[in-house]
Amino acid sequence: MDFALTPEQQRIQARARRFAQEEVAPVARQADESGVFPAHLVPRLAELGLLAGPLEQRYGGSGMDFVSYALLCEELGRVDSSVRGFLTVHASLVALCIQEWGTEEQKQRYLPLLARGEWIGCYALTEAQAGSDAASMQTLAKDEGDHFLLSGEKIWITNGLSARLAIVFATQAPEKRHKGICAFLVETDTPGFVRHPMPGKELGHRASEHARITLEGCRVPKSALLGEPGEGFKVAMSALDRGRLGVAAGAVGIAQGCLDACIVYARERRQFGQRIGDFQMLQATLADMAASVDAARLLTYRAAWLKDQGLPTTRATSIAKLFATEAAMKAASEAVLLHGNRGYSNEYPVERFYRDIKGLQIYEGTSHIQRVIIARDLLGKEK
Numbered sequence: 258m259d260f261a262l263t264p265e266q267q268r269i270q271a272r273a274r275r276f277a278q279e280e281v282a283p284v285a286r287q288a289d290e291s292g293v294f295p296a297h298l299v300p301r302l303a304e305l306g307l308l309a310g311p312l313e314q315r316y317g318g319s320g321m322d323f324v325s326y327a328l329l330c331e332e333l334g335r336v337d338s339s340v341r342g343f344l345t346v347h348a349s350l351v352a353l354c355i356q357e358w359g360t361e362e363q364k365q366r367y368l369p370l371l372a373r374g375e376w377i378g379c380y381a382l383t384e385a386q387a388g389s390d391a392a393s394m395q396t397l398a399k400d401e402g403d404h405f406l407l408s409g410e411k412i413w414i415t416n417g418l419s420a421r422l423a424i425v426f427a428t429q430a431p432e433k434r435h436k437g438i439c440a441f442l443v444e445t446d447t448p449g450f451v452r453h454p455m456p457g458k459e460l461g462h463r464a465s466e467h468a469r470i471t472l473e474g475c476r477v478p479k480s481a482l483l484g485e486p487g488e489g490f491k492v493a494m495s496a497l498d499r500g501r502l503g504v505a506a507g508a509v510g511i512a513q514g515c516l517d518a519c520i521v522y523a524r525e526r527r528q529f530g531q532r533i534g535d536f537q538m539l540q541a542t543l544a545d546m547a548a549s550v551d552a553a554r555l556l557t558y559r560a561a562w563l564k565d566q567g568l569p570t571t572r573a574t575s576i577a578k579l580f581a582t583e584a585a586m587k588a589a590s591e592a593v594l595l596h597g598n599r600g601y602s603n604e605y606p607v608e609r610f611y612r613d614i615k616g617l618q619i620y621e622g623t624s625h626i627q628r629v630i631i632a633r634d635l636l637g638k639e640k
């Protein structure tokens with residue numbers, strides 16, 4: 258067993274860390290406060306070969322392995338989950354999904370645009386009445402001969418306001434549940450594709466775009482089908498399986514970001530005539546946090562490594578997402594407490610980490626749903 262990163266993985270980690278620390282961290286607080294995504298970072302990610310990292314080189318990606326991709330998501334998550342979330346949707350849920358399921362024509366048309374950041378991608382699965390139970394979706398795809406008519410509503414779609422390309426999931430027959438679902442590549446300037454910001458102010462990921470998309474008789478050609486008719490649920494789940502790796506790595510980043518901040522603060526803050534880090538109770542907090550960060554990181558790298566070997570990863574990825582997001586939730590809560598009143602203000606980043614982490618426990622399958630997936634794999638189907 259070799260725990261060492263390869264020289265190439267170390268190079269990608271160093272590049273991602275430099276970019277995150279020097280270009281993302283300085284704008285994260287302002288982006289969170291203003292609720293505006295720092296779009297100038299997208300061409301920079303592309304220039305650095307990080308925007309569509311795991312995509313094959315012939316489609317404009319860097320062909321990085323999944324361990325490198327996890328390192329990248331970790332470094333971004335360590336400073337800003339809105340930027341990390343943007344990347345995992347754009348790269349994992351959209352670009353890699355097209356690479357896996359698209360026809361050669363679809364790949365040639367869309368992947369280079371996505372890799373260069375000229376087009377942004379979004380993934381539209383969730384509906385008001387179909388969240389964890391995605392197979393109960395009601396958005397309809399009506400076969401009209403040479404085209405489909407899409408009608409329905411999707412909510413909470415990350416990147417949904419600026420995306421030029423959406424993977425939209427719709428059903429030909431709601432009663433068939435997962436067997437009736439199709440995936441479509443929808444260019445967002447198609448008439449009948451209407452989008453608005455989600456109402457209300459989000460708890461976290463405030464710099465991310467979250468859209469409500471209505472499909473009002475949106476006409477798409479047959480060539481927009483991604484995968485075969487009825488294969489849409491498989492397309493959706495395979496994308497989430499990859500996406501969850503990026504979320505797990507992002508959670509490792511948040512937990513590490515909390516630990517980094519706590520170490521600095523525990524060294525400098527003095528009460529009762531000593532550093533607060535000299536109180537044994539806070540030392541236990543730091544030690545527990547460090548142990549959880551390590552465990553979450555190892556589970557995440559294992560899931561990434563399994564993907565690189567082409568081995569089954571569903572259970573390992575769900576375990577990584579479940580453990581890493583729960584560990585980061587605890588780390589963020591402890592980090593706010595350790596910072597006292599300063600942790601309660603956005604003067605310090607732990608306040609934002611505390612708000613952002615809740616989103617990671619919810620999207621791409623809640624913690625409950627990860628447990629369902631893991632338990633189903635453990636128990637198997639009843640004979």
Ligand SMILES: Cc1cc2nc3c(=O)[nH]c(=O)nc-3n(C[C@H](O)[C@H](O)[C@H](O)COP(=O)(O)OP(=O)(O)OC[C@H]3O[C@@H](n4cnc5c(N)ncnc54)[C@H](O)[C@@H]3O)c2cc1C
Nearest residue numbers: 380381382383388389413414415616619620621622623625
């Ligand atoms: C910040 C953010 C970004 C998002 N981005 C996207 C996006 O880009 N694209 C997209 O399509 N969606 C996106 N979503 C939506 C997200 O994927 C869903 O919110 C999520 O899948 C949960 O669905 P729900 O909110 O409808 O909860 P529900 O499914 O209604 O669940 C409610 C509660 O019941 C629990 N529950 C449900 N079923 C079970 C079960 N079988 N066993 C035990 N407990 C269960 C859940 O865990 C949860 O606690 C985003 C959400 C957020 C918060």
